[in-house]
Amino acid sequence: MTNLKYYETMAQYNQWMNQKLYQICADIPDSKRKENLGAFFKSIHGTLNHLLYGDLAWMGRFLGKPFTITKTSEELYSDFEQLRQKREETDLQIIEWSKNLQPQWLEQPFKYTSNVDHQTRILPTWLLVTHMFNHQTHHRGQLTTLLSQFGYNPGITDLPWLPNNYF
Template identity: 60%
Template sequence: MSSTEYCTTMAQYNHWMNQKIYTICAEVPNTKRNEDLGAFFKSIDGTLNHILVADRIWFGRFTQNSFVSKLSDILYSDFDQLRQERDRTDQDILNWTKQLNSEWLEAPFTYTTITTPTKTVTRPAWLLVTHFFNHQTHHRGQLTTLLSQLGYDPGVTDLPYLPTL
């Protein structure tokens, strides 16, 4: 598998998993989704918003369409709107991965950090794109734990079960 195929596969996987997670979250009452459950971003909705914020920050960096926000910002307090924006962002990410090329992925990529705006970091683009997808997976793992604790079964979450494989 080439690095560009990897990116597209991960975009498909993240979209599939986001759809699964949001479908389950839609069953959870608003009060429970917004309850502080002791997670890093407090609630289920807080974590869903964080994933979207981080994706938009990284996607903005990659596409030179800057998106500035705090990592803990609640972009959408309305769950239906959050879900629509998640789906739209996933489609944008998937379309973007389909036009990536090896040269871009192998080149150095420099960005300014959110936490220290005066600091820039340079890493190979492929490493940062890998982090981009890994970050979603990390926080979805937190979400599946929170959902399980509330009695909701997230089902199979493993990459080999991606329906398009």
């Protein structure tokens, strides 16, 4: 898959959605954000942490700067504002990175070791980059469910509603 605009669009979608969701989450008391709701990463805060973890892990691999935390459920930041700041920085990094992707790199095999099962795999780079964006969407879906259960409406989250100022 060498449609480079796809990756730029997904990076922008990632930032847009994260901004929307963090804005909602900022209004939720910390104790409620951290309440164990039985979700895969327990809480809203846990899910936000995991989303950041996934992006840091994949970007570390892609940039050749391994992310040293290997436990997928480890809390990166207990403080919401620190988590939010790192999220914003990471989103900007992903956008800039996506603008510089090259078809030759995307078509190459990519070797990595999973933090989940510790198995080493070699897969097409384009597939793993696509996975990073799919992973974001998957867990943001879990997050919007948790927010909805608390009565917060995240609004429309579909890609075609990405604001025009992103294009």
